[in-house]
Amino acid sequence: MSPLDEHCVFCKILSGQIPAAKVYEDEETLAFLDIAPFNFGHTLIIPKRHCHGLSDMPQESRDALFRAASLLAPVVLRVTGAAGFNLLMNNGQAAGQEVPHAHLHIIPRFMDDPVLLHAPQKQYSGEEMAQLQEKIRCRLAARQESQEQK
Numbered sequence: 001m002s003p004l005d006e007h008c009v010f011c012k013i014l015s016g017q018i019p020a021a022k023v024y025e026d027e028e029t030l031a032f033l034d035i036a037p038f039n040f041g042h043t044l045i046i047p048k049r050h051c052h053g054l055s056d057m058p059q060e061s062r063d064a065l066f067r068a069a070s071l072l073a074p075v076v077l078r079v080t081g082a083a084g085f086n087l088l089m090n091n092g093q094a095a096g097q098e099v100p101h102a103h104l105h106i107i108p109r110f111m112d113d114p115v116l117l118h119a120p121q122k123q124y125s126g127e128e129m130a131q132l133q134e135k136i137r138c139r140l141a142a143r144q145e146s147q148e149q150k
Helices: 009-015 059-080 128-149
Strands: 022-025 029-033 043-047 084-088 104-109
Touching (some): 009 043, 022 059, 043 059, 059 084, 059 104
Antiparallel strands (some): 043 104, 084 104
């Protein structure tokens, strides 16, 4: 992971090569209005270090993103008059990530808005949920153990 990637549109915003409607900045993050918003006030928060998603982002950058979201979301709600908001992070192309630079979306939502995600819900059959639960818990325990050994 490098501080900036010369081919990344968000890194170009960070370096000033591309303009953005900036609404907040601190040492670790930059927030700006999305140029193709779901609703007006749709805000993106990016780490100032280039990373693709949550899994390759340093802990301090993750913490900074969520601190910025906690500060900005209530302000966006008040300014837009929204009834609520979605806080989203798409990780990977299959999840809808269009720019390969980690970012959070604050999307103001109104009572008459359409649902953003229209995928049909699934149902676990038999023991599928318990099996998946166990696999996740075991993998998580192994990961935590390996991090403690570092």
